[in-house]
Amino acid sequence: MSTRLYLITPPKLEPRAFAEDLKRALGAGDVASLQLRLKDVSDDEIARAVDALMPIAQKHDVALILNDRPDLAASLGCDGVHVGQQDAAYAEARTAMGRDRIVGVTCHNSRDLAFEAGEAGADYVAFGSFFPTTTKEVQYTADIELLQWWALSMTVPVVAIGGITVDNAKPLIDAGADFVAVSSGVWNYAQGPAAAVKAFNALF
Numbered sequence: 001m002s003t004r005l006y007l008i009t010p011p012k013l014e015p016r017a018f019a020e021d022l023k024r025a026l027g028a029g030d031v032a033s034l035q036l037r038l039k040d041v042s043d044d045e046i047a048r049a050v051d052a053l054m055p056i057a058q059k060h061d062v063a064l065i066l067n068d069r070p071d072l073a074a075s076l077g078c079d080g081v082h083v084g085q086q087d088a089a090y091a092e093a094r095t096a097m098g099r100d101r102i103v104g105v106t107c108h109n110s111r112d113l114a115f116e117a118g119e120a121g122a123d124y125v126a127f128g129s130f131f132p133t134t135t136k137e138v139q140y141t142a143d144i145e146l147l148q149w150w151a152l153s154m155t156v157p158v159v160a161i162g163g164i165t166v167d168n169a170k171p172l173i174d175a176g177a178d179f180v181a182v183s184s185g186v187w188n189y190a191q192g193p194a195a196a197v198k199a200f201n202a203l204f
Contacts, residue, residue, distance in 0.1 A: 003173045003204045004032035005197065006159055007062075008183040011039045011136075015052035021193055022053060025186060026060040028194035029201035032179055033102075035082055037067040050076045063102060070096035070103075080104065080123070085113065090120050104159065108140035111149070118156040125150070126181065129162025130172060134184060138162065144175045151176025165189075166199040173203060 007025065009018070025031070034057045038046055050064065054077070057064040063079035066072060070093040073081035080102025083093045093103045104124040105117040114125040127142040127150070142162070150158045157178035164172065165185035172180055182200070189196035 001178060003177050004030060004179050005186075005200050005204075006033050006035065006161075006179040006181040007031055007186060008035045008037050008161075008181055009049075009053075010183060010187050011037060013038070013049065015049045018049075019052050019056055021187070022056050025193040025197050026056065026062055028197040030204075031060065031062050031197060033063040033065050033080070035065045035067055035181070036078075037183070043072060046072055047076055050078060054078065065102060065104065073097060073101075082106070082126070090117055090122060094121065109142040109146060111146070114150060114154075114156075114158075118154060122156060124157040124159050124179070126159040126161050128160060128181075130160055131163030131165075131168055133163035144171055147172060147175040147177055151178075166196060166203065169200065169203055 036049055038049060054064045065080040065082050066078045067082050068087045070081045070088050074096040081093050081097055082104045084106040090105055097103055102123045104126060105122045107114040107117055107125045107127055109127060117125050127146055129138045130142055132138060147160055159179040159181050160172040160177040161181040164180050164182050169180050186193050186196040
């Protein structure tokens with residue numbers, strides 16, 4: 001399986017304006033999923049963003065995954081949820097989402113956490129941060145060996161996350177990442193988000 005792009009929204013966005021950027025980005029090449037990652041906003045704002053962005057994502061066959069909130073992801077009809085170690089437990093997320101929707105789990109740089117999540121039935125595990133990032137404070141750094149080990153020994157898909165750009169993604173792709181998760185590396189790309197999506201797909 002070749003690597004695919006896992007897009008993460010900017011931490012702050014105005015849904016209608018961002019919808020136009022999203023249309024252009026998703027129209028430019030293959031994207032597997034879009035994680036809606038809004039910090040310090042109300043449930044209403046999250047719901048408005050889902051209403052604006054989910055139809056665009058689904059029109060392009062892109063799964064819309066909500067960060068942190070299984071309860072909202074389930075009630076808003078999202079395709080999946082991504083939970084961190086400080087968020088809802090995997091079991092709680094799976095109960096909320098059911099068997100048919102995606103539940104992904106942040107595992108930082110820990111083989112043990114990844115094993116636990118994979119054994120429990122997570123649809124993917126995420127390792128990172130692989131590079132310095134401005135999107136969130138980096139508490140954990142992951143190395144390429146971890147990615148290689150997981151890709152060779154496990155069947156659960158793995159997402160590489162953290163500071164990934166068109167310029168530094170190649171080693172992660174070569175190491176066996178099923179998905180590379182990118183936020184500012186797409187939205188702040190000098191030639192624009194659509195050009196970034198094209199460039200990532202050329203790498204894959």
